[in-house]
Amino acid sequence: MKDLIMRIVQALVDHPEQVEISEVKGAHVSVLELKVAKEDIGKVIGKKGRNVQAIRTILSNASGKEKKLLMLRYRLSPELFQSPQMLSLHNHICYKCGNSLSFN
Numbered sequence: 001m002k003d004l005i006m007r008i009v010q011a012l013v014d015h016p017e018q019v020e021i022s023e024v025k026g027a028h029v030s031v032l033e034l035k036v037a038k039e040d041i042g043k044v045i046g047k048k049g050r051n052v053q054a055i056r057t058i059l060s061n062a063s064g065k066e067k068k069l070l071m072l073r074y075r076l077s078p079e080l081f082q083s084p085q086m087l088s089l090h091n092h093i094c095y096k097c098g099n100s101l102s103f104n
Contacts, residue, residue, distance in 0.1 A: 001062060001070060005032055008055060013040035030068055032059070035075040044074065 002021050010016035015037040024031045036044050045052050056072050063070040 001030075001059065001066070002032060004062070005034070005055060005059070005072070008058070009034060009036065009044055012043050012051060013037065014043070015040055028068060029071065031071045031073060033073050033075050041074075 002023050006019060006021050009019050009021075013019060013036055018035075018037040018040070020035040022033045022035075024033065034044070043051070046054075052072070052074070059070040059072055
């Protein structure tokens with residue numbers, strides 16, 4: 001599953017070599033944490049969170065086959081939140097997509 005998400009995200013971004021996905025496995029839940037270049041965050045999230053929501057839909061549908069809940073989180077650098085506009089945008093996207101905020 002990690003490879004599938006990696007290919008999808010690398011196809012969306014300008015800096016595919018900077019895409020990192022780490023997986024935290026649990027008994028019934030696996031969390032994929034996605035990190036991309038600062039310039040590519042908007043491309044992964046998409047307009048109104050549509051891209052990231054589509055990726056989550058793929059994860060959700062594929063997780064039924066594995067009989068495990070798969071979740072996607074994106075990791076953001078703290079320096080992104082120097083501007084109030086970026087923080088406001090992130091809060092809106094978190095609300096729409098159900099993402100939790102995490103810093104490196």
